[in-house]
Amino acid sequence: MNDSNDSEPLWSVQRSVQLxxxxxxxxxxxxxNLDGQVVVRPDPTRDTTVNLYDLTQGLKDRGLDLPLxxxxxxxxxxxxxxxxxxxxxxxxxxDYAGTYxxxxxxxxxxxxxxxxxxxxxxRPWQYGxxxxxxxxxxxxxxxxxxxxxxxxxxxxxxxHYIETALVAQKFDKTVIVVLERADELDTVLxxxxxxxxxxxxxxxxxxxxxxVGRWADSAGDRAKFGLxxxxxxxxxxxxxxxxxxxxxxxxxxxxxxxxxSIIPLKNAIxxxxxxxxxxxxxxxxxxxxxxxxxxxxxxxxxxxxFHASKxxxxxxxxxxxxxxxxxxxxxxxxxxxxxxxxxxxAVAAHHSVLVFEVVGTSEVxxxxxxxxxxxxxxxxxxxxxxxxxxxxxxxxxxxHDASQAKEEAQNLFKYGxxxxxxxxxxxxLFWACCEKIQERLRKLKFVPExxxxxxxxxxxxxxxxxxxxxxxxxxWAIDQLFPIIPIHRLTEExxxxxxxxxxxxxxxxxxxxxxxxxxDKHVLEVHEWKRGERYYxxxxxxxxxxxxxxxxxxxxxxxxAVHLRLTDDDNYEVRHVIKGDSIAEVLRYVEYIPEDMIExxxxxxxxxxxxxxxxxxxxxxxxxxYESALRSYTYLTESE
Numbered sequence: 001m002n003d004s005n006d007s008e009p010l011w012s013v014q015r016s017v018q019l020x021x022x023x024x025x026x027x028x029x030x031x032x033n034l035d036g037q038v039v040v041r042p043d044p045t046r047d048t049t050v051n052l053y054d055l056t057q058g059l060k061d062r063g064l065d066l067p068l069x070x071x072x073x074x075x076x077x078x079x080x081x082x083x084x085x086x087x088x089x090x091x092x093x094x095d096y097a098g099t100y101x102x103x104x105x106x107x108x109x110x111x112x113x114x115x116x117x118x119x120x121x122x123r124p125w126q127y128g129x130x131x132x133x134x135x136x137x138x139x140x141x142x143x144x145x146x147x148x149x150x151x152x153x154x155x156x157x158x159x160h161y162i163e164t165a166l167v168a169q170k171f172d173k174t175v176i177v178v179l180e181r182a183d184e185l186d187t188v189l190x191x192x193x194x195x196x197x198x199x200x201x202x203x204x205x206x207x208x209x210x211x212v213g214r215w216a217d218s219a220g221d222r223a224k225f226g227l228x229x230x231x232x233x234x235x236x237x238x239x240x241x242x243x244x245x246x247x248x249x250x251x252x253x254x255x256x257x258x259x260x261s262i263i264p265l266k267n268a269i270x271x272x273x274x275x276x277x278x279x280x281x282x283x284x285x286x287x288x289x290x291x292x293x294x295x296x297x298x299x300x301x302x303x304x305x306f307h308a309s310k311x312x313x314x315x316x317x318x319x320x321x322x323x324x325x326x327x328x329x330x331x332x333x334x335x336x337x338x339x340x341x342x343x344x345x346a347v348a349a350h351h352s353v354l355v356f357e358v359v360g361t362s363e364v365x366x367x368x369x370x371x372x373x374x375x376x377x378x379x380x381x382x383x384x385x386x387x388x389x390x391x392x393x394x395x396x397x398x399x400h401d402a403s404q405a406k407e408e409a410q411n412l413f414k415y416g417x418x419x420x421x422x423x424x425x426x427x428x429l430f431w432a433c434c435e436k437i438q439e440r441l442r443k444l445k446f447v448p449e450x451x452x453x454x455x456x457x458x459x460x461x462x463x464x465x466x467x468x469x470x471x472x473x474x475x476w477a478i479d480q481l482f483p484i485i486p487i488h489r490l491t492e493e494x495x496x497x498x499x500x501x502x503x504x505x506x507x508x509x510x511x512x513x514x515x516x517x518x519x520d521k522h523v524l525e526v527h528e529w530k531r532g533e534r535y536y537x538x539x540x541x542x543x544x545x546x547x548x549x550x551x552x553x554x555x556x557x558x559x560x561a562v563h564l565r566l567t568d569d570d571n572y573e574v575r576h577v578i579k580g581d582s583i584a585e586v587l588r589y590v591e592y593i594p595e596d597m598i599e600x601x602x603x604x605x606x607x608x609x610x611x612x613x614x615x616x617x618x619x620x621x622x623x624x625x626y627e628s629a630l631r632s633y634t635y636l637t638e639s640e
Contacts, residue, residue, distance in 0.1 A: 011493035019494070019525060020485040021515055024301015029075055029350055030540065036491035038538060040353075042074035048570045053488040056355050056536055059562060064577070065637050066536075067356040067466040069561040071114065071543070073575065075351040077121035083295075083343060084125040086318040094322050098336040103128040103152050105293060106136040108344030108544045113563050113576050115143050118347065128174075130154060130342050134161045147172045152202070152290060152340065154178050154225075154252070162187055166197045176288065178202035178252050180225040185235060189242065202250030202290065203227055203235060205275050209255060209268040226253070232275070236282050248284040250340075251276045254292030257345060261305040262312035265294065266320050273328035280334045290340040291321055297349045299481050299541055300515035308481040308515065314346075345544040352543035354559070355487065356466040358526075358535040359636060363460040363496070369432045377422055379409055383429040390433060392440045396448045402433035434458055456512065456522040460498040462529065464537065465636045467556035468502040468509045472542055473549045476508050481515050487538040489527050497523035500537070503635065504554045552589060557581025557634045584630040594630045601626055 013032050017023055022030060028044040037053040052070075059068060080102070087100035104118045106129055118127070128150030131137040140151045141164075151173055153165045157180075166188075168175045177199055179185055192199050206226030227235065239245050253272045259265055269291060280286045295317060296310035305311045321339060329336045369387060372380040383405045390398045409426035412418035418426070438454045441447050474480035484500070499522070502509040514524045529535050550558070563576040584594040605622055608614035614622075 016490035021301035038487040042072040064560045067559045071352045071563045073117040079347045086314040090318040090322040100339045103130040105130040105342045105344040107132045149173045151175045162191045182231045204252045245283045246285040250288035252290035258296045259294035269324045273325045277332045289337040293342040295343040295346040349541045349544040354539040360463040366432045390436045406430040459523040462498040469553035470550040483540040494525040555586045557586040
């Protein structure tokens with residue numbers, strides 16, 4: 001050891017911060033204290049922090065079992081503030097004569113307490129709501145109590161949806177119905193004539209500019225929603241025939257979610273700004289330009305155009321929108337519009353953290369094998385010789401020899417020339433060779449491509465008390481990356497590489513892709529799990545889409561959830577506690593009646609008692625457990 005490093009610790013908090021990229025994706029909300037525990041700063045303008053590990057322990061002491069979704073309402077407020085301040089600064093810098101009015105797309109997370117927090121936090125900024133369906137419109141109308149509150153109506157619309165929106169225009173709000181398809185105008189005209197209410201309309205443009213990543217097809221000629229330029233011209237002509245050109249007040253476009261590069265956004269804004277100008281010159285009243293969503297989240301902290309990151313910041317995003325719209329309008333002497341964005345992911349993603357516990361492990365650890373006895377099968381002796389000869393210079397050759405021997409052992413067993421014990425010895429020798437090869441690979445600068453898989457193959461499986469399909473379905477569905485890290489023990493070196501398995505019996509219920517400095521990695525560095533000790537992991541930035549997309553695979557229901565809010569005395573309080581689903585509740589979702597189930601089991605138990613197969617005490621135990629289980633959490637709970 002170098003004497004100059006004798007005083008240096010083997011591991012440090014800073015090395016953990018670097019390993020898990022916390023400064024990249026967590027700033028300014030998440031960091032690590034000197035005790036190696038994750039702390040949350042819900043409002044970066046204040047010094048108040050929340051120790052996530054202590055909070056988890058405290059909530060458990062109050063009777064809330066893990067997995068636990070913790071929502072920080074102040075983060076939502078700060079996100080809305082940052083978004084609005086970015087546009088205010090850009091408007092000032094470019095001498096823009098209009099204003100900015102953001103809206104939150106309710107589809108991103110329809111949870112009542114979150115929507116109420118957004119309305120409350122957005123009040124100083126006249127922040128509105130966007131509805132993409134009839135149920136979401138009903139939410140928006142009930143939640144948006146502010147005079148002049150902005151509600152944008154998107155999505156497929158039937159007569160009832162449109163009539164509801166038109167009547168709501170007579171409230172003290174601004175309600176705009178966006179035409180997503182050309183034939184929706186007929187429904188609007190019928191509703192308008194029936195109710196005697198002139199509509200306030202928007203139109204969604206099907207841009208030629210396309211986004212990047214998984215949602216690139218949200219724009220383009222074959223996009224699901226939007227009108228082509230020829231359809232928009234026909235729409236304007238029809239409105240002119242009906243003397244309703246003043247009804248068209250908004251242009252909307254959307255080129256996809258999580259736009260990781262600023263270039264497609266620049267192209268889309270330029271195109272949309274020119275369309276807006278042309279609509280105004282054709283006599284439409286206009287007044288609003290809705291740039292849709294797409295403002296990305298830096299899930300991996302790399303600040304690149306990788307699909308899980310973004311290569312731009314809030315101020316660049318706002319400045320590009322303001323400058324391009326300003327330039328197009330100034331060139332054609334058209335009044336600039338009120339700018340609207342539907343930044344749901346950027347507002348909601350940071351505010352919630354899923355905390356879950358490791359409950360068991362499965363590891364490939366065979367250690368140093370014993371030398372086979374003289375009478376052992378030749379193959380076993382050859383495999384042991386391969387093991388002994390592994391060095392940094394022959395890792396690839398040793399891998400070939402070990403793999404060939406393993407295949408030969410399987411064939412010999414299949415044809416009856418190798419016993420079960422001998423096959424087991426061959427497997428142990430093979431895995432011992434793999435472990436030794438992997439140890440040598442860690443010391444090499446260049447690793448042969450065919451050996452890249454060894455790290456994942458030899459990684460441990462950490463079994464965790466949560467359902468991937470309920471709490472993070474995008475990981476399974478679209479390979480979404482979320483930051484996952486231990487929330488404590490970050491003063492210790494994580495010496496185990498692992499994949500994370502959930503409680504479901506589905507082989508897809510495993511997380512084997514994690515954020516990394518470059519691209520992604522297939523294992524997560526974790527600490528050794530010790531039976532009898534708590535080991536908590538946190539999944540971060542999952543406040544957008546995951547809750548509402550979650551399903552009931554294996555009947556694992558909604559998790560326990562809490563809402564935290566900072567207080568005026570630099571403390572925090574738990575504002576709301578939402579208990580997770582009980583087993584009885586999820587059974588009712590799938591048409592079972594728990595009372596009938598209890599009675600059906602009771603009848604079977606009575607028959608067993610009558611025939612002498614069951615004692616009265618055993619029956620009482622059975623029924624007590626059955627009824628108690630129906631009332632309990634769907635996830636693993638601590639034994640009493």
